[in-house]
Amino acid sequence: MCESDIKEMLASVDVAIDGPRPWDIQVHNNKLYGRVLRFANLGLGEAYMEGWWDCQALDQFFCRVLRGGLEKRFRFTLPVLFEILSYMFRNLQSPERAHMVAVHHYDFGNDVFEAMLDSSMQYSCGFWQGVNTLEEAQQQKLEMICRKLHLQPGMRVLDLGCGWGGLGNYMARHYGVSVTGVTVSKAQVQYAREHSQGLDARWLLQDYRSLTGKYDRIVSVGMFEHVGHKNYAVYMDTVRKLLAQDGLFLLHTIGANEPHHSVDPWIEKYIFRNGILPSISLLGKCEEGRFVMEDWHNFGADYDKTLVCWADNFIRGQKEGKFECSEVQSRMFLYYLLSCAGAFRARDLQLWQIVLSPKGVVGGYIRP
Structure with a gap:
């Protein structure tokens, strides 16, 4: 060639x-x-x-x-083959390595993400049905998650990979639940603690595999992409152990159209260390025998709009001096955001919200 x-x-x-x-x-x-x-x-x-x-x-x-x-x-270029071998023979998402993506990306600077994201700091796909702005799309996504979980006042809710705490704060404020959020990012947990005064919410800086307790509901938004194939069984066993017998678990994750044995080498090096996307077959395999599938919702096309808004906000924020970064870092962020927007527009990537229960909802689960 x-x-x-x-x-x-x-x-x-x-x-x-x-x-x-x-x-x-x-x-x-x-x-x-x-x-x-x-x-x-x-x-x-x-x-x-x-x-x-x-x-x-x-x-x-x-x-x-x-x-x-x-x-x-x-x-089959050398970088791709290297990534395939790494994912085949190493557990790149072990507890000792779990913090790497936080240090490399999520701790880049809260000022960047405050400029780029909506007011609730949602770093995941918005739900754009019937709305026109990023703020509306993210608020609608938060509400949809709460309704899918059938939240009731007083419930104990675990947010795995809680980000900057926006979803947990929304659930505590609007549904009267008690929230525990966990993240491996120091910047995220500090931000969450500073913005949840007066709410029944606590934020933990630790790996999900070390959690204990029982919860009525568990939610995980944008974290499963960092779990890794070798840890899917441990992840699902952990959720199953922590979830009450009559509980619900909502998993929100980007998905691939077919199983992947590696991640894009550029994304791996510059954006999300050690991440890899699940496929339908891989998700199904790790859920079988552990949960009953209640609902599977794909709104991946909405990530295109979300990413374009983030890119516009990043450009605007940099021009307005809301954060500082080098020319190389600026081009890196825009390449990441807009290449991903193109991938979702091409339907090369999907966004799934999956609702699972331990034994099946009596009478059947109803999606709101």
């Missing part, structure tokens, strides 16, 4: 080099082609961070590339 092959592949999905349309790419360094041929997605992303190429609409570019299946032509 050579430079002309790359140009031909891009042309097959209607992307031109140095073309005039928003999804066309502008190449500033001709070494780009060799770097992509050698390092695939890792080389493409690092070259963008270093200013070797630009694109007015990265989301549109990636939607075309992924919809056309071009990424499959680079499945």
Whole structure:
């Protein structure tokens, strides 16, 4: 494969080099082609961070590339093979390594995330049905989760991977439940504690595998992507142990259309260390024998809108001086947000909310 092959592949999905349309790419360094041929997605992303190429609409570019299946032509480059071997032979999400994603990404700076996210600091997909703003979409998502869990005052709720505490605070404030949230991020737990005064909520800095107690409801939003295939059974056993016999568990996670043996090398290196996405078959296998499947809801197309809003907010926040970051870091964030938006738009990625119960809801579960 050579430079002309790359140009031909891009042309097959209607992307031109140095073309005039928003999804066309502008190449500033001709070494780009060799770097992509050698390092695939890792080389493409690092070259963008270093200013070797630009694109007015990265989301549109990636939607075309992924919809056309071009990424499959680079499945066996050295970085990809290295990731496959790492995930096959090592537990990259062991308790000793669980904090790595927090240090690398979630602790990047609360000021960045405050500028980028909505007022409740929701770093997961909003629910856009019938609403027009990020704030509305995230509030609607929070309410939907509470209704799916059939919350009642006085219930004990565990939030696994609680982020900055927005969901827990919403549940405590509007539904009168007692919330325990757990995260491996120091920045997140500090923020949650500072913003939950007067609410029945406590925030723990620890790994989920060390939790004890019993809870009427358990919820996990945007954390399962960090659990890892080798830990799925332990994760589900832990939830089952902590959940009351008549309880409900809601799992909110990004999902892949087929089982993956590695993660995108660029995402692994620069954004989410040691993460990997579940597939339907992998989720089904770890749930079987432990839970009854009550509901499976896919609204992955809504993540496209959410990510584009985050990218717009990031650009606006940086211009307004709400946070400071280098040019390389700025390009890194925008590449991450808009490439992911393109992936969801292409329906290459999904967003699932799954409701599980230990023995099945008597009379049947009703989705609100």
